[in-house]
Amino acid sequence: MSALQVANAIEIAWNPSSDQALKSQAFEYLSQLRSDPSGWPVCLNLFTKSPPQPEIVRHASLEIVNSAAQAGMIDLASLAVVRDGLLTYLRTVYGPDGTAAPDAPYIQNKIAQTVTFLFSALYANGWETCFDDLLGLTYKSSASSTRDNPFGIVFYLRVVNSIHEEIGDVLVSRSRGEQDKANSLKDLIRERDMQKIASSWQEILSAWRDADDTVVEMCLKAVGSWVSWIDIGLVVNQTMLDLLFQQLGRAEKQELREGEQRVRDAAVDVFTEIIGKKMKPADKIEMILFLNLDSIITQLSNSPPARKPIHLQVRYRSG
Template sequence: MEGTELYHYLEALKTDENGWRKSTDNIVANNLSTDEEHFLLLQVIEDYLARRYAGADADSVMCIRSLLSHWIQKLSTRPDQPVFLVNKMAHIFSLVFAADFPDRWPTFMDDIFLSRGLDSVPLVVFYLKTLLAIDSEVVDRDIQRTKTVGCSQVFDRNTKIKDFMRDLCIPQIVQSWWTILERCSDVTAQCLCLDAVAAFVDWIDVELVANDVFVPLVIARLGNKDISEAAVRAVSALIQKGMPPSKKLSLVTALTDVMRNNHLISVNPILFYNVSPRLTT
């Protein structure tokens, strides 16, 4: 199809009640001529997910799940997917998660990602991009700050999702971060993982990450020029996390110790002990 013809075709799919299903069927059947066509069909599906998927019947839910499974399989067989497709699919996964978790799909994270072992860089990168997309979709800071009548329903949905995530999958997600930081040397994966830490630490149990195992792993990345900016964001988020003063002091002390041990900061004891307060009259 040429430009104008494709545009009208896509608009027709959006207005067609079953246009999203036709788009899904074409993608799953690999009935696509270009990556650009794939992207445009995903826009039709995205529109359906945002507007109507929350009330979908069981058959429609399974159709969407087949799309997610197809994408994960595609990452295994054709890992060199265009970035714009990877980003669009991460957003689509986040929309499905927001609609299905926890009521329709409490094991989403385990079924899609965690049980697979995250044994390839493309899958790790996509997993982390999906986490960041979920954070954008579910932890909307603007909605939290302005709980108007129009935002109230979304606010309540997001609160429920976060509560159940804390109980059902956050400990496993944090463990996956540790594994990725420790074992995956890919720079993109390392940066995305640190960004996920920075995003999620705002609302998860701080003790899952502010501990003797996780903090040194994050701090050590400050010395790597390729990922140091992402490491700074993660460290800053940890320090800014709301917590009792005693815990904050312990965290800052631990951060200082680790940074000193990694030669990221230094204290000159002579200068330190020779400093004396000046008294003015």
């Protein structure tokens, strides 16, 4: 097979005006490609090729790589090849001194899904630098001293949120083996990288708190989702709380932009998750007193947007 054949098949399959007979042949070809061990390298090259292929070709190509990986058709050594190819691409597009235009959000989500699978397979098997590699994308240049690259930051946060869904989201149904693996990966993150991840949240919120609502909202969502399974002290500390209170302060405004509303709601969700975290009852009470929760609720209740529903749910879970 050739890259040209694969690209043509994808374009025919997803072109609404394609001849139905040709479309059927294209779908059949792509179906066979998914089960062909020689298919994924061609598709990986199609995705990372420069100049870039049409978006539908790139999205479908990466989906075929994902399918092969999840079906166990790519061994660990070859998964490392996929990782290296994607990291090279990500540094070219999102990293320091990147020159290419960022991908559409739906393609970024597909790349984040692939990176999450690679993390799951390789973090305990040779990819110890996973978070260092991703954090490297958050700088505009090698000389940057602050996390000043919005495109790289957004992609990093997409992966961080995707990793939580993979290993930390309690609403996701997992087999016993899958849950054991998720727990092992969470332990490994706590041991290796949790401090630097939490520090990155503080750095991002500090640098972008008034500059980009999308960055701030995504960062708050990461904090709110991860807080259930990390050391509470990484979030409930004066530096982080000051940053969170600054975002809650938007509730004082008479009128909020749409992005500001989402940021405010994400900040409320962080406090909801903090209060809902499993803790010993005495520790929970001590934390509530430290947070001065009564003051937070009063602030929200007296704010102009409170005429619209804002709910800070206090859940006393002990464990």
